[in-house]
Amino acid sequence: MSLLLFVFDSILLLTLLGLATAAVLSPEPRNAVMLFIAFGLWLSLVWARLGAPDVALAEAAIGAGIGGALMLAAARRSARRDNRRDNRRDNRRDNRRDVSCQDAQ
Amino acid sequence: MISNSLVLPIALPLLGALLVVALPRKMPILGALAALATTGSGLWVTAQTWLQADLGVVLGGWGLPLGIGLAADGLSAAFLAMSSLVGLGTSIYAIGYFAGSERCNHFWPLWFLLWASLNGVFLAADLFNLYVMLELLGLSAAALGALTGSRAAVEANLRYLLVGLLGSITYLLGVALLYAGYGTLDIGLLSERIQPSPLAAGALVLMVVGLALKAALFPMHFWLPPAHANAPAPVSAVLSALVVKTAFYLILRLWLDLFPAELSNAAAAFVLGVLGAGAVLWGSWRALRAERLKLLAAYSTVAQIGYLFLFFPLIQATPAGIARDDLIAACVLMALTHGFAKAGFFLAAGLVQQKAGHDRIDALGGTAQSMPATTFSIALAGSALIGLPPSGSFIAKWVMMRGAFEAGQWWWLIIISTGTLLAAAYIFRVLSRAFGQEPTPQCFLTDARAEIPALLLAFASVALLGLAAGPVWSLLGFQGAPA
Amino acid sequence: MTAAFLYGAAGLLLFALGLWSLLVHEPLLRKLIAFNIMGSGVFHLFIAVAHRSDGSSPDPVPHALVLTGIVVAVSATALALALNSRLEEADAKASSSKTTPSGAPEPNTTARTGLPKPSSNGANRLRWPSR
Amino acid sequence: MNRDLSLLIGILVSLLALLLIWIFYTTLAADPGPRLAPLALEQLPNSGVSHPVTAVLLNYRAYDTLLELAVLLAAILGIWSLGPAPSGFQPAGPALTVLANWIVPLAIITGGYLLWVGGHAPGGAFQAGALLGSAGVILRLAGHERAGLPNEAAQRWLVVAGVGLFLLVGLLLAVFGAGFLTYPKASAKWLILLIETAATIAIGSTLAAAYVGGRPPLAQSTSAASKDLGA
Structure with a gap:
């Protein structure tokens, strides 16, 4: 195997592992899903290099595409719910503060 | 044509x-x-295997390394017969249980997918096909378990789904390593090629750990009690009686048929035995402390799975011959007895829950009076769980204790007897509550369609498998049952 | 041989990375990402093994297995997300009903199984409980 | 989770990874042994297709593929059992609508092409089905409540189409032919194409339905019927 190919393979794999690590370590759901989609697309690139174009196509379309879309929808839904809950909690706190202000007056 | 069946x-x-x-x-x-047809075909295959010989077919007409094989030997046939009969009982029960409920629409299709995967695991002879089967099993079982829609059920079954996925992907890694080393996925071919090597050892550990997670072997059992206790009763019955058994069946199959004896050695068997012992003690203890009938049944499943793993060190320590055959047959008999008994127990518990609106053990007083047949089912199934004669598990425990004695591994005797005492305690705790009030004679059966399947399954665990254990031996191709 | 080893080892590393994340991270979405990365690691190993002989064409059998595996993984992800969304709905309902003090616990389910109560801070967490 | 515990798990998992890599190394260093590849390529002319991966998927190991479609079916049935779908998105702005109007037909045509080309080149039912599914995702994003899928009764037929046709062909072959899923050489090509078409439709509609994320809204006529059933 030529040195050039070895370097090429190493870069492919290091990027792949880097993307996976980033996806796993990201605490914010939407970022994590984005990184996971990027990981899936990069993985399909690697598989194309390994002579598996069918699997590469399927991974890009199903694993990264549909799987990513599903996760993204879930991340957005939970973010929206959290927002709503935070708003509600803030409102409640505001109300309480209003009440206590009135009491003070 | 017969192999096509x-x-x-x-x-x-x-x-x-x-x-x-x-x-x-x-x-x-x-x-x-469809339930009748499935049961009929399952029993047909069992009968063929019993009366004639082991069946095998390679699908697609390509021959072995390329195609996927199906095979039925005595071991598969025994489990297939259990899944057929328990499945039929549960189906009949479900017609009544879900009558008038919208959940009926969701139960039937998922249950048939689950049933197909159960039978598929017992008949499969290809490692990757088993992975797909296990995933079908895991997905449909988790979806069925969440059918009640309560928060507890959804959470427990989400955890169950994830644990199942972790288990099957670990199993798949073992399969991938084996394929890398030996270039085939068929169990029969692989067992001819496989050599003791780091690869085979690694694959064995990965596959057994993945499957033990799915079999809820202590201490990987944490997901089982909430998932099984919160599912609808017919689902709990098949989860406890059949679904965890598939993972156990596969471990037994890999242990006996696939891996060379240098790897599945005494040390590995001892580890499985110790975990089994932990399951027996911990599961029985938690069952004794459980407040709900269905939770009790779920913890009892953890304990009963433990007994099955206690057989591994004994089988390993016994040289090939009649004594070893007896142990293997007793292990299968134990699994089958538990299958029937636990299915009957859960179905009966479901009736109690439906009638009383709860299943708190402390408030079961008068159940014997209002539902005599159901209480009788619980008592019958309970006697099989304890291992009282003439149940199948009595014979199995007897053979197990004799094996432990002959192998000089006396410490298992302590575990077995402690577990039996604890089981007696938790079963009699339920019965003493159920018989809590003065019985006034009423109609024995209150809802025949739902009560009879539970009663028959419980009865089968005691009478059919206990009094007539011989067929299990001859199905497995061994000489007669021990006296 | 070297390429196959490099790629296969990367697959094993992905498996381990996913396993670690699956065990230590609690939010369900992170667990699912972890599980998918574990799966990708195993699939990657299959593809690397298929590629082993550099000269001849790769082995199509592992490719087909991986295709099957990808579809299975996405099915499992979809089901898990649906279960999770149902759980979040229940929590949202529970936390909104808690504004009035009559947040009576549902009998016969949560209270009795000793399961963790709905987490009030919203982000759905799934522990491997030992209690 | 506790930081120390997660570090401990990290160390254990790293050791596991090292062990696995060592095992893998010893495996590769040993003799590769017999492989399935030459056999799979040798039988290719008899399989009815000229692309090896499609031959494995739909002929040699068709049984796996049948079950995999069943797994997909189990997932969507599980999702439907959890209750009705969450409400869709607002009708999209003009830009996304125009985009959807272009992308969706394009995805369907590309899907059809991938399905056809799968017989002799990379592509096939899964990739094609995924494209159909993503067309559904885009439609839902653009504000279509049901992601372009028909009513509930028709959806039920769509999601079982793949397994159904596959199983039916398999069983008919078992009854009248050589055995379960054993295609006669002459008709293998057309049987595979037929199965693949049904599988593509089923995969596409199942993935789109999974993205919708719940039971489809009942049509008027069927809702009355299911009420009867419930009563």
Whole structure:
């Protein structure tokens, strides 16, 4: 195997592992899903290099595409719910503060 | 043509699932017909295996390394018979249990998919096909378990789904390593090629750990009690009686048929035995402390799975011959007895819960009076769980204790007897509550359609498997049952 | 041989990375990402093994297995997300009903199984409980 | 989770990874042994297709593929059992609508092409089905409540189409032919194409339905019927 190919393979794999690590370590759901989609697309690139174009196509379309879309929808839904809950909690706190202000007056 | 019939126990429930999805209006009738057909085909395959010889077929007409094989030997046939009979009982029970409920629409198709995968695991001879089967099993079982829709059920079954996925992907890694080393996925071919090597050892550990997670072997059992206790009763019955057994069956199959004896050695068997002992003690103790009937049954499953793993060090320590055959047959008998008994127990518990609106053990007083047949089922199933004569588990425990004695591994005797005492304690705790009030004679059966399946399954665990254990021995191709 | 080893080892590393994340991270979405990365690691190993002989064409059998595996993984992800969304709905309902003090616990389910109560801070967490 | 515990798990998992890599190394260093590849390529002319991966998927190991479609079916049935779908998105702005109007037909045509080309080149039912599914995702994002899928009764037929046709062909071959899923050489090509078409439709509609994320809204006529059933 030529040195050039070895370097090429190493870069492919290091990027792949880097993307996976980033996806796993990201605490914010939407970022994590984005990184996971990027990981899936990069993985399909690697598989194309390994002579598996069918699997590469399927991974890009199903694993990264549909799987990513599903996760993204879930991340957005939970973010929206959290927002709503935070708003509600803030409102409640505001109300309480209003009440206590009135009491003070 | 006979070997083609091996496909039927998988294809018929699959067909049933498709029909009930496409034609929801005909659901209960189609469901009953498909259940009968599935049971018939399963028993047919069992009978063929018993009366003639082991069956095998390679699908697609390509021969072995390329195609996927199906095989039925005595071991598969025994489990297939259990899944057929328990499945039929549960199906009949479900017709009544879900009557008038919208959940009926969701139960039948998922249950048939689950049933197809159960039979598929017992008949499969290909490692990757087993992975797909296990995933079908895990997904449909988790979806079924969440059918009640309560928060506890959804959470428990989400955890169950994830644990199942972790288990099967770990198993798949073992399969991938084996494929890298030996270039085939068929169990029979692989067992000829496989050599003791780091690769085989690694694959063995990965596959057994993945499957033990799915079999809820202590201490990987944490997901089981909430998942099984919160599912609808017919689902709990199949989860406890059949679904965890598939993972156990596969471990036994890999242990006996696939891996060379240098790897599945005494040390590895001892580890499995110790975990089994932990399961027996911890599961029985938690069952004794459980407040709900269904939670008690779920913890009792953890304990009973433990007994099955206690057989491994004994089988390993016994040289090939009649004594070892007896141990293997007793292990299968124990698994079957538990299957019937636990299915009957859960179905009966479901009736108690439906009637009383709860299943708190402390408030069960008067159940014996209002539901005599159901209480009788619980008592029968309970006696099989304890291992009282004449149940099948009595014979199995007897053989196990004799094996432990002969192998000089006396410490297992302590575990077995402690577990039996604890089991007696938790069963009699339930019965003493159920018989808490003065019985006034009433009709023995209150809801025949739902009570009879529970009663028959419990009865089978005691009488059929206990008094007539001989067929299990001859099905497995061994000489007669021990006296 | 070297390429196959490099790629296969990367697959094993992905498996381990996913396993670690699956065990230590609690939010369900992170667990699912972890599980998918574990799966990708195993699939990657299959593809690397298929590629082993550099000269001849790769082995199509592992490719087909991986295709099957990808579809299975996405099915499992979809089901898990649906279960999770149902759980979040229940929590949202529970936390909104808690504004009035009559947040009576549902009998016969949560209270009795000793399961963790709905987490009030919203982000759905799934522990491997040992209690 | 506790930081120390997660570090401990990290160390254990790293050791596991090292062990696995060592095992893998010893495996590769040993003799590769017999492989399935030459056999799979040798039988290719008899399989009815000229692309090896499609031959494995739909002929040699068709049984796996049948079950995999069943797994997909189990997932969507599980999702439907959890209750009705969450409400869709607002009708999209003009830009996304125009985009959807272009992308969706394009995805369907590309899907059809991938399905056809799968017989002799990379592509096939899964990739094609995924494209159909993503067309559904885009439609839902653009504000279509049901992601372009028909009513509930028709959806039920769509999601079982793949397994159904596959199983039916398999069983008919078992009854009248050589055995379950054993295609006669002459008709293998057309049987595979037929199965693949049904599988593509089923995969596409199942993935789109999974993205919708719940039971489809009942049509008027069927809702009355299911009420009867429930009563």
